[in-house]
Amino acid sequence: MSEKVRKFSRKREAIRTVLANTKSHPTAEWIFSTLKPEIPDLSLATVYRNLSEMKENGEVQSVAFWGGKERFDGNVEKHSHFVCDKCGRIDDFDFIMHDKELDGVAQSHFGGKIDFHTLVFHGTCCECVNE
């Protein structure tokens, strides 16, 4: 299997530029509508396609998103989680920590109001690691 050789594309460059010039953590749709006036023949699919390639390449990351499915928890206490990126399982991850403190610390650095936080560790679970 030969490596896929990457070719230049003006549209990919434009997407890169938008990402480099915004701090708004945009959606694919937002990037699309930002570029559309300037590049009228741009397709939304191109934006999605490029973003997902760029993510694989490590040029882009996405913010606390791991695949669009909502996962529920009968335990209403705020607590941290661990996601196994191999098998997809999600476990509670409650080694005792500054979990309560954290919001206080954050609040002291911030003009708005902090309500809570989510903390999710990613990696390989015990079972997947032995394989």
Place this chain on the structure above:
Amino acid sequence: MSEKVRKFSRKREAIRTVLANTKSHPTAEWIFSTLKPEIPDLSLATVYRNLSEMKENGEVQSVAFWGGKERFDGNVEKHSHFVCDKCGRIDDFDFIMHDKELDGVAQSHFGGKIDFHTLVFHGTCCECVNE
């Protein structure tokens, strides 16, 4: 407008029971297929409907999920974020913190392998707070 009076429902109870007896942070679909053999006339819509009510009631929470749209970041460095739950904006949130340490601490409590974490604060941003 009078308060909506909640009535008993066997199916809602069943969903509660499943949630109480699992630590797997299930999806709506998983809850549905778990209950389906036992309650053959259960509908997937009922599961979704009840879960979202229970979430409003604070009986259930969902794990690090805030609405299904992927948000991209051209900055590939791992860093924390703040989400305004009023206006939806997402900002970087990088007051200096044990961000690097954190994975190390987590690793020391864990048999698997920690790769990284996501830390997302929720609340009301400066602008929305003044209204």
Place this chain on the structure above:
DNA sequence: TATAATAATGATAACAATTATTATTATTGT
């Protein structure tokens, strides 16, 4: 216990975000 008010439901249509398909166009090495 019958009844009336209305909450809960199943089935399914609608929807929104994303991914796959395919014929065409653009880039690049020769």
Place this chain on the structure above:
DNA sequence: ACAATAATAATAATTGTTATCATTATTATA
């Protein structure tokens, strides 16, 4: 210029979720 193939537009398909609506179940009260 040409051949190989990467990138694309347009759009169909897929997936997860929510809305609709006619029917059924629960509950308060007569």
